[in-house]
Amino acid sequence: MIYMFTDILMVFEFMREEKTGFAHIMMGGSIFVNLGIQLIVVIMQNFKLGWRKVLKDVLIVLTCIKPGVHAWTVASETEIVEDQLFDAKHEMTFTNCAELFAEAISGTVVEMAAIMSKCSETSANAAFSFACCVLTAAFTSSKISHDLDTGKKQRKKKPWFYGYVPY
Amino acid sequence: MVLRLRSILDIGEVSCVFLPLLSSAFNLLTRSMTCVLLQLKGAMTLVAQVLGGDLVLFFVVKALRRDLRYWMPVYGVGAGVSTFLICLITKVVGDWTAVVQTRSSVDVGGVYFTFGLLITALVGIIAAAGYKKVEGEEGTLTKETVIKAMATCCVGMTISFVALLCSMNKTYVHTFLSTETGNKSV
Numbered sequence: 001m002i003y004m005f006t007d008i009l010m011v012f013e014f015m016r017e018e019k020t021g022f023a024h025i026m027m028g029g030s031i032f033v034n035l036g037i038q039l040i041v042v043i044m045q046n047f048k049l050g051w052r053k054v055l056k057d058v059l060i061v062l063t064c065i066k067p068g069v070h071a072w073t074v075a076s077e078t079e080i081v082e083d084q085l086f087d088a089k090h091e092m093t094f095t096n097c098a099e100l101f102a103e104a105i106s107g108t109v110v111e112m113a114a115i116m117s118k119c120s121e122t123s124a125n126a127a128f129s130f131a132c133c134v135l136t137a138a139f140t141s142s143k144i145s146h147d148l149d150t151g152k153k154q155r156k157k158k159p160w161f162y163g164y165v166p167y
Numbered sequence: 168m169v170l171r172l173r174s175i176l177d178i179g180e181v182s183c184v185f186l187p188l189l190s191s192a193f194n195l196l197t198r199s200m201t202c203v204l205l206q207l208k209g210a211m212t213l214v215a216q217v218l219g220g221d222l223v224l225f226f227v228v229k230a231l232r233r234d235l236r237y238w239m240p241v242y243g244v245g246a247g248v249s250t251f252l253i254c255l256i257t258k259v260v261g262d263w264t265a266v267v268q269t270r271s272s273v274d275v276g277g278v279y280f281t282f283g284l285l286i287t288a289l290v291g292i293i294a295a296a297g298y299k300k301v302e303g304e305e306g307t308l309t310k311e312t313v314i315k316a317m318a319t320c321c322v323g324m325t326i327s328f329v330a331l332l333c334s335m336n337k338t339y340v341h342t343f344l345s346t347e348t349g350n351k352s353v
Contacts, residue, residue, distance in 0.1 A: 037256070044241070044249065085239055097266075101256045105195070105263045112199040113206065116308060137264050138192035145267035146184050161271060164339035165183040 010111060010129045022110050033102035035061060041094045048083035066095060074147075089151055096140050104137035186331040187267050193324035194265040194284065197291040200317060204294040207307075217290070225258050225275070234348040237273070262287070265324075267331075270343055277345030284328060288321040 014023035042057040060066050073088040080087040086094075111130045146165060148154055154162040205214045229235050237250040261269030262283050270280040295317035300309055308316075332340055 037252075040252070044245070085241065097256050097260050100260045100264055100266075105199075105259065108195055109199045109202055112196075113203045116200075116203050116207065134192050134195055137195055138188045141191040141260075141264040141266045142184055142188040145187050148268045149183075161339075161342055164267070164335040164342070165180055166336045 009125055010107075013123065013125060014114070019114065022114055025110050026107055030103045030107070034098055037098035037102060038066060038095055041091065041098065045085050045091055049081065070095060087153070089147065089153075093144055093148060096144050100137055100140055104133060104140065107133045108137060182334040183331070186327050186334060187265070189327035190324055190331060191264045191266070193320050193327060194287060195263055197287050197317065197320040197324055198263050200313075200320065201287075201291045201294045204298050204313065204317075208297065208299075221262075222255070222258060225279075226254065228279075229254065232348050234272075237349075265328075270345070271349075272345060272347040273349035276347070277341075277343045281343050284324065288324060291317050291321055 011023045011026050014020065014026070038061045039058060042061055043054055046053045046057055060069055070088065070092040074092055078088050108130070111126065111133055115126060115130060149162050149165045151162070202214050202218075205217070226235070235250060235254070236246070237253050239246075239249060239253075241249050257269055257274045260266055261275045261280060265280075265284065269275050270277045275283070295314045298310055298313045300307055332343065
């Protein structure tokens with residue numbers, strides 16, 4: 001939520017400073033590419049389960065409540081349905097990767113470019129947004145690795161690969 | 168000294184969450200700073216060439232090793248599209264945010280992951296060394312500041328990665344140097 005808020009803040013700041021190119025990249029990356037990839041994932045995941053299920057998941061993605069739904073399905077250890085491509089944990093990983101790919105990485109580069117081009121004019125908002133962007137991306141990256149590595153199913157399935165985190 | 172360092176780092180699970188986070192943050196900072204430095208030199212095409220060339224090289228190496236097909240049960244055109252998208256996203260996410268699990272042989276592979284961190288630091292240092300402050304332009308960074316910032320990021324990334332290797336379960340260190348292909352591990 002903080003990350004989304006700071007992103008919106010930066011888009012308005014870029015617009016105010018007439019750096020519309022930066023604002024467009026942030027909006028394009030955050031909204032269109034990120035949501036586009038997430039939609040592809042849910043369509044592929046539920047393709048064989050019928051259009052009702054696909055439509056339901058598409059609406060979940062478009063209303064941006066997907067992270068909450070993922071957290072619930074992973075925490076409740078919901079089993080994979082027969083015709084689904086991957087389990088809830090892998091679906092969450094794909095969604096997190098989409099966020100990193102489309103939103104966090106491009107956002108960091110754009111904000112770094114804005115800061116470095118005129119570093120003496122960097123506002124507190126821009127510095128805070130940049131710190132949030134980097135730390136959120138790093139936290140998501142670390143969370144992906146930790147979640148996959150400590151999963152019971154993964155450790156049982158591939159014990160030679162999953163298990164670097166000692167208990 | 169080494170034993171003392173290991174005992175400090177040996178706090179188990181906490182260090183295996185905190186150290187990848189640090190490594191990822193420094194890696195992202197190094198890469199984004201490198202791109203901006205190259206772009207400030209007026210070499211946007213150079214940025215595109217470096218990033219694009221890296222991606223093409225990755226796909227060529229995977230194709231030569233007959234390791235392009237992803238493990239998901241998707242066939243036909245869907246298989247090609249999903250493989251391309253997943254390989255692209257995994258490669259970019261692995262390179263930029265150093266997700267430790269992308270060292271899996273079905274993703275970028277152990278040796279490619281570790282080598283990628285070295286390349287990131289190397290290209291970053293080269294970009295910082297080649298930076299020149301534009302004369303008369305107010306507000307831009309001095310060369311000294313850029314070199315210090317880049318050195319901090321590279322050293323931070325290296326220390327956090329080495330510390331992760333020291334603090335993790337030792338039987339998995341070899342997975343960071345694995346040359347196994349995806350089709351052999353699935």
